[in-house]
Amino acid sequence: MITREISFILNGSEMCIDVDVRMSLLDVLRNEGFNSIKQGCGVGECGACTALVDGVPYDTCVYLAVWADGKEIRTVEGESRNGELSKVQRAYIDAGAVQCGYCTPGFIMTTTAFVEKHKGKDIDRELIRKEHAGNLCRCTGYEMIICAVESCMKDS
Amino acid sequence: MAVGKSVERLDAVAKATGRARYTEDFTLSGMKHAVYVRSTIAHGIVTGINTEKAGALPGVRAIFTYEDVPDIRFSTAGHPYSDDPSHRDPYDRHLLTKHVRFEGDEIAIVVADSELIARKAAKLVEVTYDELAVLNTPENILAENAPQIHPEGNLTGEHEFSVGGDMSEAVKASAHLTESSYKTAMVQHCHLENQIAYGYMDDNDNIVVVSSTQIPHIARRIISEALSFPIGRIKVIKPYIGGGFGAKQDVVVEPMAAWLTLKMDGAPVQVNLTREESLSCSRTRHPFIGHAKGGADKDGTLRFLDLDAVSLTGAYASHGHAIAQAGGAKACTMYPRAVIRYHARTLYSNMPTAGAMRGYGTPQVVFFVENIIEELARKSGTDPLEFRLKNVGITGDINPLNNKPILTHGLKECLEKGRELIKWDEKQKLYKNKKSGNIRSGLGVACFSYASGTYPVLVEGASVRMVLNQDGSVHIQAGATEIGQGSDTVFAQMTSETTGISFEKVKVISTQDTDFSPFDTGAYASRQTYVGGQAVYKAAVELKEKILKYAELITGQTIDRIIIAGDKVVLKEKPEVTVITMRDLAVDAYYHKDRGGQITAEVSYKTRTNAPSFGCTFVDIDVDVKLCKVYIKEIYNIHDAGKIINPLLAEGQVHGGMSMSIGAALSEELLIDDKTGRVYNNNLLDYKLPTIMDMPDLKCAFVETDEPTASYGNKSLGEPPVISPAPALRNAVWDATGAKPDEIPMSPKYLFKVFKKSGII
Ligand code: FES
Ligand code: FES
Numbered sequence: 001m002i003t004r005e006i007s008f009i010l011n012g013s014e015m016c017i018d019v020d021v022r023m024s025l026l027d028v029l030r031n032e033g034f035n036s037i038k039q040g041c042g043v044g045e046c047g048a049c050t051a052l053v054d055g056v057p058y059d060t061c062v063y064l065a066v067w068a069d070g071k072e073i074r075t076v077e078g079e080s081r082n083g084e085l086s087k088v089q090r091a092y093i094d095a096g097a098v099q100c101g102y103c104t105p106g107f108i109m110t111t112t113a114f115v116e117k118h119k120g121k122d123i124d125r126e127l128i129r130k131e132h133a134g135n136l137c138r139c140t141g142y143e144m145i146i147c148a149v150e151s152c153m154k155d156s
Numbered sequence: 157m158a159v160g161k162s163v164e165r166l167d168a169v170a171k172a173t174g175r176a177r178y179t180e181d182f183t184l185s186g187m188k189h190a191v192y193v194r195s196t197i198a199h200g201i202v203t204g205i206n207t208e209k210a211g212a213l214p215g216v217r218a219i220f221t222y223e224d225v226p227d228i229r230f231s232t233a234g235h236p237y238s239d240d241p242s243h244r245d246p247y248d249r250h251l252l253t254k255h256v257r258f259e260g261d262e263i264a265i266v267v268a269d270s271e272l273i274a275r276k277a278a279k280l281v282e283v284t285y286d287e288l289a290v291l292n293t294p295e296n297i298l299a300e301n302a303p304q305i306h307p308e309g310n311l312t313g314e315h316e317f318s319v320g321g322d323m324s325e326a327v328k329a330s331a332h333l334t335e336s337s338y339k340t341a342m343v344q345h346c347h348l349e350n351q352i353a354y355g356y357m358d359d360n361d362n363i364v365v366v367s368s369t370q371i372p373h374i375a376r377r378i379i380s381e382a383l384s385f386p387i388g389r390i391k392v393i394k395p396y397i398g399g400g401f402g403a404k405q406d407v408v409v410e411p412m413a414a415w416l417t418l419k420m421d422g423a424p425v426q427v428n429l430t431r432e433e434s435l436s437c438s439r440t441r442h443p444f445i446g447h448a449k450g451g452a453d454k455d456g457t458l459r460f461l462d463l464d465a466v467s468l469t470g471a472y473a474s475h476g477h478a479i480a481q482a483g484g485a486k487a488c489t490m491y492p493r494a495v496i497r498y499h500a501r502t503l504y505s506n507m508p509t510a511g512a513m514r515g516y517g518t519p520q521v522v523f524f525v526e527n528i529i530e531e532l533a534r535k536s537g538t539d540p541l542e543f544r545l546k547n548v549g550i551t552g553d554i555n556p557l558n559n560k561p562i563l564t565h566g567l568k569e570c571l572e573k574g575r576e577l578i579k580w581d582e583k584q585k586l587y588k589n590k591k592s593g594n595i596r597s598g599l600g601v602a603c604f605s606y607a608s609g610t611y612p613v614l615v616e617g618a619s620v621r622m623v624l625n626q627d628g629s630v631h632i633q634a635g636a637t638e639i640g641q642g643s644d645t646v647f648a649q650m651t652s653e654t655t656g657i658s659f660e661k662v663k664v665i666s667t668q669d670t671d672f673s674p675f676d677t678g679a680y681a682s683r684q685t686y687v688g689g690q691a692v693y694k695a696a697v698e699l700k701e702k703i704l705k706y707a708e709l710i711t712g713q714t715i716d717r718i719i720i721a722g723d724k725v726v727l728k729e730k731p732e733v734t735v736i737t738m739r740d741l742a743v744d745a746y747y748h749k750d751r752g753g754q755i756t757a758e759v760s761y762k763t764r765t766n767a768p769s770f771g772c773t774f775v776d777i778d779v780d781v782k783l784c785k786v787y788i789k790e791i792y793n794i795h796d797a798g799k800i801i802n803p804l805l806a807e808g809q810v811h812g813g814m815s816m817s818i819g820a821a822l823s824e825e826l827l828i829d830d831k832t833g834r835v836y837n838n839n840l841l842d843y844k845l846p847t848i849m850d851m852p853d854l855k856c857a858f859v860e861t862d863e864p865t866a867s868y869g870n871k872s873l874g875e876p877p878v879i880s881p882a883p884a885l886r887n888a889v890w891d892a893t894g895a896k897p898d899e900i901p902m903s904p905k906y907l908f909k910v911f912k913k914s915g916i917i
Contacts, residue, residue, distance in 0.1 A: 099640040141846075
């Protein structure tokens with residue numbers, strides 16, 4: 001087993017760990033207790049494992065942990081502080097976009113990146129769809145997820 | 157008052173913050189991982205198995221084959237045990253098998269220190285087979301010299317019923333007759349969390365299984381049967397579940413996890429299916445092949461429906477013929493005044509096993525019914541919507557299956573509401589001249605009926621325990637299972653409504669543990685708000701009475717003068733006067749040395765009613781004839797689910813069902829090679845479930861009837877939304893193009909054939 005020491009910022013805190021070079025970022029984050037990273041397929045099809053890498057949503061199951069060296073990683077665990085939910089988390093709950101919840105952390109991270117990227121711009125449902133196309137949800141039919149994103153944009 | 161409000165779901169924050177723990181999020185030190193050795197052929201007998209290379213891999217702890225498992229046949233179908241042997245599911249499988257019946261059948265299992273090692277080792281196991289003919293069509297399955305997929309033969313079940321009068325007379329009386337053959341494909345649930353369970357033993361006697369299951373109490377019984385191990389020494393824990401849709405109403409991995417921990421001296425062993433295994437080696441929806449006939453009077457009154465269906469259950473029965481039975485029965489209350497005959501057969505076949513899936517046979521049967529209704533309407537020259545309005549049931553019609561009146565039948569109102577919402581009449585006129593050229597526009601409508609539970613076929617019981625805490629809050633343990641549909645939240649709403657205790661003070665323990673959770677058969681058949689709701693109501697009444705009685709005891713205010721309001725007991729006539737706070741009352745009950753005790757209520761109740769629920773879909777589409785593509789411009793589901801307990805959650809259920817049905821109608825299909833039984837697309841790229849790009853805006857509405865047999869006026873809603881969108885889409889494609897599709901999915905590949913045949917391309 002070949003290991004390498006990597007360091008990165010995870011949800012605002014510095015991390016420095018030795019990782020097996022074969023491991024995905026999904027495995028490393030889950031091993032570290034960041035269980036919001038879900039595995040729905042393991043091969044980049046479903047988006048349940050989405051985290052932000054330098055502000056961009058990635059499927060962590062097909063992202064090698066060693067690539068995270070020097071990067072800033074965000075997972076949904078870091079989005080609420082001191083019992084206060086992020087705007088996106090609140091919007092998902094209020095819109096009814098949470099059912100079984102398995103896709104939810106990944107979707108919330110994709111939306112978080114979307115909202116930050118398009119802040120203040122006029123966006124339509126087609127753009128929301130296009131930029132959330134990497135996340136699958138089987139429970140909601142996506143309708144309330146789109147509503148949640150719209151409501152975030154309205155407030156921004 | 158909490159019922160009827162869109163209160164926030166109890167688990168929303170846990171899920172939105174990533175704190176909700178699912179089965180895979182629990183780890184135990186020393187956990188072993190088990191991976192199946194699966195057959196590479198669809199039908200045959202294993203002649204040799206060599207585990208030497210696999211066993212030599214460092215980290216492999218054990219390999220078990222079909223020779224090692226108990227000689228016990230069991231059924232994985234998550235039904236309550238039936239005291240009627242004819243209602244029991246076929247006990248047709250062992251934990252591992254020598255006779256492989258589909259590509260991916262379970263021959264052996266490797267236990268190793270990590271999943272990676274186990275997967276590598278499983279690939280190193282060498283298996284040789286005597287191949288048998290692969291049987292995948294009714295003709296070859298039933299051929300005289302066909303090999304037997306199971307010793308009992310290739311027919312899993314067959315039945316027929318006829319209601320509403322004499323069929324031959326109805327045929328004679330019909331001025332318009334029509335018939336067609338239809339087909340629905342094998343589709344899969346695609347819950348985002350794959351099947352997963354792990355087992356361990358705390359001592360020498362007791363097995364614990366933690367599982368992503370819809371049916372913890374039933375799973376416990378089936379594990380007990382499969383292992384011949386006492387049920388009282390098995391405990392099943394259900395944490396949060398990442399969707400089920402019926403696939404987890406089957407014990408796909410639990411008995412194996414339990415057996416492996418037994419074999420491994422109590423060490424924790426996890427069985428975690430990959431997406432590929434979940435798609436083709438767990439459960440699917442039964443594909444139906446069928447023939448339907450219908451007849452109507454000169455004036456457009458429906459006289460009869462005559463349906464013949466063949467359902468393919470795949471390699472093992474699982475829910476087997478129960479699917480075709482339930483599908484036929486539940487569809488009967490749509491047109492209850494017609495003569496209805498239904499004949500169905502379920503066949504084993506060498507393809508993935510089909511089991512329970514949202515709608516449980518009804519989507520397939522309703523696809524037949526609503527197609528033939530459309531054909532009759534057109535044949536008799538009636539507008540398809542008018543034809544339905546004339547013939548659907550109304551409140552007071554007799555349910556032909558039990559000869560009792562239907563107490564709430566809101567289908568007609570649903571149709572009328574849909575007509576307005578989609579602007580049916582206006583668009584019909586508008587689209588008259590949009591029936592030629594490449595882009596054609598059309599409208600479609602389809603109805604459905606469903607049930608609220610399984611009674612009287614199976615027992616319908618639910619149990620609930622309520623405990624008053626020291627701070628005046630209430631804990632509820634319900635045997636019913638939260639799998640994402642929101643049952644915990646609506647139970648809390650119901651409790652608040654009936655007791656008067658504020659909703660914020662009611663907590664439902666979401667984790668099920670069969671050692672503590674009262675008995676309930678679980679999440680299926682859209683039964684929980686209806687069946688579970690009745691037990692919740694009774695327990696809430698009991699809890700309220702006990703609290704008020706205790707208030708009377710310590711305050712002297714008589715019980716008829718006081719009520720609970722939020723976190724206080726107050727005077728009924730003067731609610732501003734506090735008699736005692738709930739907290740003070742609870743502390744007194746817990747800690748007073750000479751009186752009181754923990755205030756609890758516990759109810760186990762069997763429901764002996766089953767309310768049919770109704771609804772319909774309206775859809776407005778464009779068809780690109782050259783591309784053979786359907787574009788949904790507007791789609792509505794309208795439901796009579798009785799009183800709506802939580803509108804936001806209810807809409808969520810409807811949207812989810814609609815998207816699944818749209819997927820089944822337009823793109824979803826497990827592609828199975830006829831000759832080899834090979835599944836071509838068991839992954840989420842090639843299996844075309846809808847992405848966010850494929851979904852139109854989804855809209856819905858409710859017609860709120862007040863069902864008297866339910867404690868809160870409510871009827872089923874979990875599964876119904878998945879039934880009518882597919883036939884509505886089919887009817888819309890026909891309306892737009894004049895070419896009649898008879899199969900789903902209406903993928904471009906299939907529509908090309910239909911359009912070609914009808915000469916429009
Ligand atoms: S688990 Fe990473 S995309 Fe599915
Ligand atoms: S909420 Fe269940 S998959 Fe999205």
